Amino acid sequence: MIQKNVEELEIEIRSALAFDQPGLIVSVELGRVVAEGTYYLHPHNNAVNRSSGALTQYSIRIELSAQFPRVEPRVFETAGEIPRTPDFHVNPDGSCCITVWEAWCATEEPVTIAKYIERPLRNYFLGQLVKKETDNWPFDEWAHGYAGMLNAYAQALFVKSNFEEVTATLRLLVQEWPKGHWPCPCGSGNPLRNCCKDRLYRLHAQVSPDLALRMLTRLQGYRQR
16 A cells, blocks of 8 residues: 555545545545535436535534555544434534444555545445445444454454454555465465465465454454453
8 A cells, every 4th residue: 555645645535536426525624625505415326426416415524644555544424414422323422433444454455545535434324325225234334343344354354253363364455475385374274385375375465464464353353342
């Protein structure tokens, strides 16, 4: 992941929002980039969509740290239309629980603001619309805290959802290059070259050592709480 400076972030988010989100105003505040105003939830197709074609709209605030994409954007629904409860995927501090950030990053390299807005951000507000109308969340839901993080990481890494296999895989991915004689993280007892080598080498090309280390550190920290 390549970290950008604030000026580059401002240009990138203006470009990502310019066509479909004219109601979001971009500014720089205290070393971070902020997009605030009206977010239009458009139908997901290739047609030209402006505010008149929106399914609904929300008042939101997006805060982008200068450390993006190492640091997850913070999103707030600012009009009070979404209940501030875990059932509606809102964190205790009022921020929106959009996705399990590192797990999403592991499947979306390179991570861009445009991808974030088009995929997890849009799905979050689409989910809120469906939840309001049907009382059901339309997408997979992760539990909050350690259990949800473990399941999300396991899915991103294509491994079983248990702490030992997930952390063994991440420890391997932290290394600059997997060695064939290392024990396979699947727990088979076989060397990597005779077991899950192809899968792990593909993962290593997708998940950087820096991202793997952040995933490992965060998962271990949550487990110890």
